Amino acid sequence: MASLQEYLFVSGLLFAIGLAGVLVRRNIIVIFMCLELMLSAANLTLVAFSRFNTGPDGLPDYNGQVLVFFIITVAAAEVAVGLAIIVALYRARQTVDVEDLTSMRG
């Protein structure tokens, strides 16, 4: 079985890819996907820690896995609201590029 370090490395890599995508990409939809990637990386970390932090009875510590369900639910709500806002912006401006969000300066 893979060790805790390997899981943490993969999840850290996922988080870094997501963060880099948010900083580099210009398309709001792609940025949003990268943000979801960051949340998935956190979920993977939680599940890995939960699996390897066994209690005295040898069972995983389920608190972390319960938190994963909360995160999935909240992420779904966030996507529902977020995509609606992006669609409204597209209707008003015909663009989903962050470079075009320039109506406020100062």
Next chain:
Amino acid sequence: MPAYWLEAIVVALGLLLLLMEAFSNSKSKELIRVVGIGGLIFLLVPFYFAVAPPADNAELARFYVYDRPAIFFKLLALLTTILVLFMAYDFRKTLNRFTEGPDTEHGTGEYYALPVFACAGMMWMASARDLVSIFVALELVTITFYILVAFMNRQVGSLEAGVKFLILGALSTGFLVYGIAWIYGITHTTNLETISQLLAANSSNPDLHDGISANPIPLLFGLSLILLSLAFKIGAVPMHLWIPDVYQGAPTPTTAFLSVGSKAAGFIVTLRILDPFFSSDITRSQTTIVVLALAGLTILVGNLTAIPQTNFKRLLAYSSIAHAGFILLAIAAWHTGDDDTLSSYQAVAFYLGTYLLITIGAFFVLVVVHNSEGSDNISAFDGLGQRNSLLALCATILLAAMAGLPLTAGFYGKFFAFQLAIESAHTNQILWWGIALGFVGVAAGFYYYLKVVRAIYWRAAPKDDLIAIPRISRYAIISLTLATVILGFWPEPILWLIGA
């Protein structure tokens, strides 16, 4: 009545308002506004009689705490929401113009229902003592604010603000959950009370098996990620970039709600999360340095970039960053309180209490001026002294209070923060840097706040017709200004509320 019913009642009220919006045929949203405001005001009665939930309920006690800071920040959340709903009442003309069905109230009902849900989230944040409940409550507030910021969907500025807020908000959520995952992985718990006990056990016995005292780096890594996401909520450097644009683009009541309610809730969560890390010898010095660096940078960036602003809403945005810096200074100077000094909890609570009165008052003034002039620029205040002397006087007092002029409530907020920092600086020399930057910030603050006062009294008015103040705004502005002045002479009511 156990305290957790309060949040349940607030959520039930919010659902009732949404159902009224969905099923009533009425063209006017008057009923929703009245029920929302009336319901929240009525809630102050059961709030007075609320008691802490029974301690033998271990599962509830793990997630929910009802102590003095919790009570004070719940009260702040309720008062802010009530005042914001009043402000939305007077803002409705602008709101109607930029939503579907221009110049009708069609499609604006949710705007009066959603702040109630945000209020429930803030009240939960005030009581949360587990990273899970903190996360869920915080997201309830943040997701509600996404909608409130982007609500004027016929105005590009509001939508752009919504998208910017959405991207940075979701980014901070990512940091928060990744940080929580690491803290959970190291400590095997998400409960802040248990983390505190664990750190105490580790500092008294460094050879404990989990090796936190030998290598606290993973724990501090998790804490820094959480701090980054909280910096987004409270508007501190380096996550402050969204504030000016979002404040400028969002509907003004939302801006007021963001700058007071959301910030206050963010600060109580920051205090609760940092409490175990400041109390332990293993992590205290690193935590102090990080929070102090955030405070110093926030004070500098907030105050110095506010100087060249020409838009009053943007000025208030930078001022809100600056205030966050002063509050962070009180947190960096962590103190558990004694006879002479307030604790960090109390100093932060006092600052935010006075900040609520002053900032909401200033936003009410802005709504009145905006309704009359159609602009948020400082030039819209030109000659206000001749056009409405009462409004000009109140605006001047509120701006002076924001700068921290003595004999206003704003002075005591800054005074207690600096007193705390100086008290702690005797044992921790590095805090003098924060204090020095703080004084630079206060001096800069006087300049840019009084710039608006100069526009009010020393600039010629472009028109000489009088500015009319709607009834609700008039009562709100006068009572908030009076409270600012009275608390400047006599701060005892807030001190009594925070238990000092």
